[in-house]
C-alpha cells in the first residue's frame with residue numbers, strides 16, 4: 001500500500017513521513033512516548049489557544065502583562081534591532097505587544113512554527129503593522145534557525161524571541177543544544193528574549209495541566225485523533241485518559257495518555273501493532289519549570305549573558321545578549 005493516501009490532509013509527503021517515523025520510533029520506546037510538537041494540528045492549535053484563556057493556565061496572561069509593561073525597557077537595553085525572529089509564535093498576540101515598542105521602522109520578522117495554523121494566525125495578527133516585512137517558516141526551530149542564518153545578516157541587530165515557556169518542552173540536553181543552535185544563528189550583540197515558567201506549588205502546577213473544564217485533556221487526546229486521521233491509526237480515544245503529573249526531581253510537569261484497559265492498537269502508516277496494558281501510559285509532553293537562579297547558567301553555557309530580567313507571579317522574561 002502506498003503512503004500517498006495518508007498525505008491528503010495537507011502536510012507534504014516528506015513531513016508526513018517524518019510524522020509516521022517519529023510515531024513508530026517514539027511509541028516503541030520504553031516508556032512509550034509521542035513527541036509534543038505533533039499536538040499542534042489545526043484543532044490542537046485552537047485547543048491550545050483555549051487553554052491560554054483558562055483561569056488555571058496563567059502563562060500566556062502573565063507574559064502578556066510583562067510584555068505590555070516592559071517592552072520599552074527591553075528595547076532600550078538593546079542596540080537598534082532590525083530583525084526579529086520568533087520561535088513558536090502561536091497566535092502572534094505576544095509579538096504584536098512586543099513590537100508595539102520596536103523603535104525601528106521597516107524591520108523584518110521571521111516566524112518559525114511547525115503549525116501552519118499558528119503561522120497564519122501570527123502573520124495576520126502582524127499584518128496590521130504595515131511597516132514590517134513578515135516571513136513565515138513552516139519548520140522545526142532548528143530548521144527555521146538554519147534558514148534564517150543562511151539568509152544573511154541585515155544592517156541592525158537580531159532579536160530572537162522564544163516565549164510562553166515553549167523552551168520547557170525540551171529536556172536539559174535538548175535545551176542546551178537548542179540554545180547553542182540559537183546562539184550559532186546569531187552574531188555578537190544580537191539577543192534572545194526568553195519566557196520561562198517558574199517552579200511553583202504543585203496544586204497550582206497540576207491545575208494548569210489538568211483543568212476542570214477538560215480542555216487540556218482534549219488537547220492531549222487530540223494527538224491520538226491526529227494519528228488516526230493522518231497515519232491510519234485505530235486508537236479508541238475513549239479508552240485513554242489524560243493525566244498530568246509533577247515530577248519534582250526532574251522539575252517538570254508531564255502529560256500522559258493512560259490506557260484504560262488492555263487493548264491492541266494499529267497504526268498502518270507507521271507499521272505498528274501494539275498491545276497496551278491497562279494503566280500503561282504514553283508520555284506526550286514535558287513542561288520544565290525553572291528557578292530564576294538556573295537561567296543565567298543555562299544561558300551562559302550556550303554563549304549568552306543575561307542583561308535584563310523581569311518577573312511577575314511565577315513567570316520570568318529574561319533578556320540575554322550573544323557574547
Ligand code: AVJ
Pocket residue numbers: 051059164165166167168169208209216285286287
Ligand atoms: C506551549 C509548550 C508552553 O508546556 O505549558 C499547555 C503547552 N501543554 N497545556 C506548556 C501546554 C499543556 C505549553 N507550551
